[in-house]
Amino acid sequence: MQRTFYACKKKNIHSIVLAVAGDAMLALGGIMRACVIKSAGHIAIEQWPETPLRKDEVRLDFAWGGICGSDLHYYQHGRVANSIVREPMILGHEFSGIVCEAGDDVTGLSIGQPVVVNPSRPCNTCDQCGSGLTxxxxxxxxxxxxAHQPHTNGGFSERPVVLASQCRVLPKGFDLAVASLCEPFAVALHAVALGEIPPGATVLVTGAGTIGSLVAVAARNAGAGRLIVTDIAEPALTRIAKVTGAETFQVGSAELSAEAEAVIGEVDVTLECAGSANALDMAIRLTRPRGKIVQVGFLPPAAPLSLAGLLTREISLLGAYRFLEEFDLAVEQITNNAVDLSSFITGRYSMGQVEEAFVAAADRSRNVKVLLHFDT
Structure with a gap:
């Protein structure tokens, strides 16, 4: 039986990993720390068994991971829409790492390479996958x-295992913290692509949270002329104005004032990133006849909406969900410095401060993207 040895970081020591030719490799002493959610408000760093490695997989030394809105929903409510936490689950889908072990069939990746992970694992057999809409x-x-049982564990563990095909190699020395923003930026690029922004168009972005801010960056790069961003938090608006030069309007507790709407006038494309019924209503009022609205934010259940304007103005309303080839485009733009997203990283915490980090991530007045890492 052929055996190959690799070294992976393990807290303050190195463990020897025994790779056995076959369907899986067994990590000796395979216990690691992981960020685990069990129910609403119940999150902790716990000991978790390491996953055996299959032929087409790699094991990573976790570098940095971003707390997403969905992670916050699991923490605050124990669910995201109909996806309910029913068993302990490792959180996290925005993360980077360094390859520390590779399966027998893996090519194109080598030990020590920095990578960012595409968290999508489509079935590749259904009708949508067959149509290229993975x-x-x-x-x-x-x-x-x-969404499924058993749940699909995320990447917030010391040594996550992923398919080699999920990894995108990063330039050596590239900031792995910034690289963790590839996934949310891919979401933004996909939404903007659906908006089909004409050169010089007037574009409205509602919501200046993480996704809204990244959408504003992507919209500006896509050729938006007049760029307008609305949000309830003034610090978020100040930040996005500095990065993109956008006009900004602060929304009150209910909606934008009539005076502010008059100043904005009509827009060609709206990207609704707030996930708010009021924001969508405003978008319908402000989007020109035969304009386009892209719904990016998740609306709450049974949100009261006034949709008559869609009919009378023949406005197109599209949903935007995750991304396709935009993940590779996000990696390209970020690593080639076509965009600088570093200013959106507003908090860095160790996993030992995980609850503090989640509280900070929920504070829209102070933070856009909060990142986590493991102490070495």
């Missing part, structure tokens, strides 16, 4: 998701 896969196993 992001709409009917059996998607997205990392860090409770």
């Amino acid at each position: 992001h709409l896969c009917r059996s998607m196993r997205y990392m860090g998701s409770a």
Whole structure:
């Protein structure tokens, strides 16, 4: 039996990993730390058994991971829409790492390479996958998701295992913290692509959270002329104005004032990133006849909406969900410095401060993207 040895980091020591030719490799002493959600408000760093490595997989030394809105929903409510936490689950789908072990069939990746991970795991057999729409896969196993049982564990562990095909190699020395923003930026690029922004168009972005801010960056790069961003938090608006030069308007507790709407006038394309019924209503009022609205934010259940304007103005309303080839485009733009997203990283915490980090991530007045890492 052929055996190959690799070294992986393990807290303050190195463990020897025994790779055995076959369907899996067994990590000796395979216990690691992981960020685990059990129910609403119940999150902790716990000991977790390491996953045996298959032929087409790699094991990573975790570098940095971003707390997403869905992670916050699991923490705050124990669910995201109909995806309910019913068993302990490792969170996280925005993360980077360094390859520390590779399966027998893996090519194109080598030990020590820095990578960022595409968290999508489509089935590649359903009708949507067959049509090339893998992001709409009917059996998607997205990392860090409770959509299925057993749940699909995420990447917030010391040594996550992923398919080699999920990895995108990064330039050596590239900031792995910034690289963790590839996934949310891919979401932004996909939404903007659906908006089909004409050169010089007037574009409205509602919501200046993480996705809204990244959408504003992507919209500006896509050729938006007049760029307008609205949000309830003034610090978020100040930040996005500095990065993109956008006009900004602060929304009150209910909606934008009539005076502010008059100043904005009509827009060609709206990207609704707030996930708010009021924001969508405003978008319908402000989008020109035969304009386009792309719904990016998740609306709450039974949100009261006034949709008559869609009919009378023949406005197109599209949903935007995750991404397709935009993940590779996000990696390209970020690593080639076509965009600088570093200013959106507003908090860095160790996993030992995980609850503090999640509280910070929920504070929209202070933070856009909060990142986590493991102490070495």
